[in-house]
Amino acid sequence: MDNLVVLVKMQKLVTGTQNERGFTLIEILVVILIIGIIASVALFAFGDFGTNRRIKLTAEQFSAYLKLVQQRAILEMVTLGVTVNNEGYETYRYSDKNWQPMPKNSLIFHRFFPKDTVITLHNQLKTNKGPTIIVTPSGSMTEFKLIFGTPTEPNIITLIGKHNGVLTLDNQKVNEKPIR
Numbered sequence: 125m126d127n128l129v130v131l132v133k134m135q136k137l138v139t140g141t142q143n144e145r146g147f148t149l150i151e152i153l154v155v156i157l158i159i160g161i162i163a164s165v166a167l168f169a170f171g172d173f174g175t176n177r178r179i180k181l182t183a184e185q186f187s188a189y190l191k192l193v194q195q196r197a198i199l200e201m202v203t204l205g206v207t208v209n210n211e212g213y214e215t216y217r218y219s220d221k222n223w224q225p226m227p228k229n230s231l232i233f234h235r236f237f238p239k240d241t242v243i244t245l246h247n248q249l250k251t252n253k254g255p256t257i258i259v260t261p262s263g264s265m266t267e268f269k270l271i272f273g274t275p276t277e278p279n280i281i282t283l284i285g286k287h288n289g290v291l292t293l294d295n296q297k298v299n300e301k302p303i304r
Contacts, residue, residue: 176280178238180295183272183281186213187291190257190265193232194289197259204232205255208270210243212236216255223254242278244271263289 190206193215197204203218204226214234216223226232237243247256247268259265270283282294 175240175274176277179241179272179274179280182238182241183270183283183293186270186272187283187293189213189232189235190259190285190291194259194263194265196232197261198263201261203261204259206257206259207255208243208245208257210237210241240274242273242275244273244278245269246271257285259289265289 193204193206196202205216205218205223207214207216212235215226215232217226218224225234228234245256245268247266249256249258249266257266257268264287265285267287268285270285271279271281272283273280284292284294286292
């Protein structure tokens with residue numbers, strides 16, 4: 125009983141060769157190396173790591189937000205205004221000859237832009253009092269051009285608002301200085 129040897133018989137495949145289970149260390153390392161190369165190529169291909177995409181998405185979200193504000197102004201027959209700066213935007217209601225912020229439990233309230241978003245705003249308003257974009261109960265609004273960008277690339281996408289309430293997103297680069 126001293127020399128008890130247990131032999132494990134490996135299964136044979138139909139082809140007659142033995143079935144070896146598992147991968148060798150070399151095979152695993154080669155797969156990891158290939159995955160690493162593909163990941164690094166993908167990172168270089170996107171370059172800005174999605175910053176431009178994030179800014180474009182922010183512009184699209186703000187455009188949808190303005191359409192919501194416009195629809196609410198029409199439905200409630202009130203004048204609404206939106207103040208825009210580099211930190212974010214806030215909506216106000218005009219009542220009793222005064223601009224009052226919308227309540228926080230409303231869909232339309234103060235929102236923030238993502239970090240490192242640079243905004244350049246051009247509009248026709250002559251005063252600095254009150255909101256920068258005004259939406260009337262008829263659906264018309266202050267004409268404006270809002271350029272979204274980053275500190276390194278300040279002109280990624282432009283949102284253009286017309287007096288008749290039409291909003292247009294434009295990917296053309298514009299040579300404008302951002303507001304600080």
